[in-house]
Amino acid sequence: xxxxxxTLQALTVNKKFPPFMDDYFLxxxxxxxxxxxxxxxSGSGKDTLQAYLKKKLEGRDVHDYSEGELLQSxxxxxxxxxxxxxxxxxxxFVNYVKDILSREExxxxxxxxxxxxAYVMTIIPQPKxxxxxxxxxNVLRTLxxxxxxxxxxxxxxxxxxxxPERSVAWHKFQEQIVKRDGFRDRLERxxxxxxxxxxxAEKQQIPYSIIKLTSAPESGxxxxxxxEAQRIFLHHVPMNAADSxxxxxxxxxxxxxxxxx
Numbered sequence: 001x002x003x004x005x006x007t008l009q010a011l012t013v014n015k016k017f018p019p020f021m022d023d024y025f026l027x028x029x030x031x032x033x034x035x036x037x038x039x040x041x042s043g044s045g046k047d048t049l050q051a052y053l054k055k056k057l058e059g060r061d062v063h064d065y066s067e068g069e070l071l072q073s074x075x076x077x078x079x080x081x082x083x084x085x086x087x088x089x090x091x092x093f094v095n096y097v098k099d100i101l102s103r104e105e106x107x108x109x110x111x112x113x114x115x116x117x118a119y120v121m122t123i124i125p126q127p128k129x130x131x132x133x134x135x136x137x138n139v140l141r142t143l144x145x146x147x148x149x150x151x152x153x154x155x156x157x158x159x160x161x162x163x164p165e166r167s168v169a170w171h172k173f174q175e176q177i178v179k180r181d182g183f184r185d186r187l188e189r190x191x192x193x194x195x196x197x198x199x200x201a202e203k204q205q206i207p208y209s210i211i212k213l214t215s216a217p218e219s220g221x222x223x224x225x226x227x228e229a230q231r232i233f234l235h236h237v238p239m240n241a242a243d244s245x246x247x248x249x250x251x252x253x254x255x256x257x258x259x260x261x
Contacts, residue, residue, distance in 0.1 A: 033146035033207070034101055035109045039116040039197055040150030041190045042074075043160030049148060049211075050112050057108055063100070064110040072113035072121070074173060083126045087133060090118060094139040101143065115140060115204075116147070116197045124196070137204050147208035149201060157190050 029036075036053060038046045046067070054064055067073050070093070071086045079085075100107050115137060123133050152160060163170065174186055183189040201208045 029146050033144045035143050035145040037111045037114045037147045039147055041194050044150035044152055046112050053110055060108045061106045062108055062110055067113040072117050083122050086122055087129050090136050094136055116200050119200045120193050120196050140206055145206050149208055149210050151210050151212050158187050161186050161190055
């Protein structure tokens with residue numbers, strides 16, 4: 001049975017940060033969850049949401065981590081052995097989180113990418129690591145976790161995926177990985193990644209919310225588009241869900257991408 005879904009209208013809460021959600025929703029989530037994970041494809045607004053949440057968590061002992069600090073960054077993907085290292089690190093990290101939360105009542109973890117990104121970028125190309133990955137998911141199920149999944153429609157993905165501000169190395173790597181994975185273009189690859197993240201979240205049954213975004217009008221005269229939430233979908237799920245595995249026929253890339261990392 002699919003998890004129950006509630007729809008909330010987003011409210012503007014602070015002009016300095018995008019109106020991702022109303023204060024009531026945020027405070028309730030923060031009170032009930034001490035591990036906040038932000039997931040989404042490249043360009044979906046993860047960094048902005050992380051800064052927003054960190055500001056709202058003032059007064060708490062926030063342990064915030066960037067995607068690079070969690071070994072989830074694009075510029076680590078070309079390192080030999082990164083897949084095994086990433087999973088090993090994640091296993092150590094979730095046990096560290098569990099230990100800190102058990103000893104420090106005011107602690108909260110704020111993570112930019114974690115298990116859903118790892119599923120798409122690590123377990124899909126290296127399915128032999130799935131057993132260890134499942135151990136990580138099982139630990140997360142024992143913790144007060146809430147996942148925010150930033151979701152974009154096709155037009156928004158196309159606009160946001162351009163990233164003119166990013167380095168030549170980033171653009172070159174994106175071209176290489178699109179070709180390597182057998183996609184027609186970057187857009188097709190991002191759509192595939194976003195779908196897989198949502199399927200994994202539903203199967204794993206760790207509490208999550210889907211935040212659907214669009215770009216707001218230009219702000220401050222600097223040509224910066226501030227993400228604006230249209231709707232927040234709250235998925236209430238049991239913590240002792242059954243099988244979290246995703247059928248292989250649903251998760252395969254267009255052509256096999258298995259490596260010996």
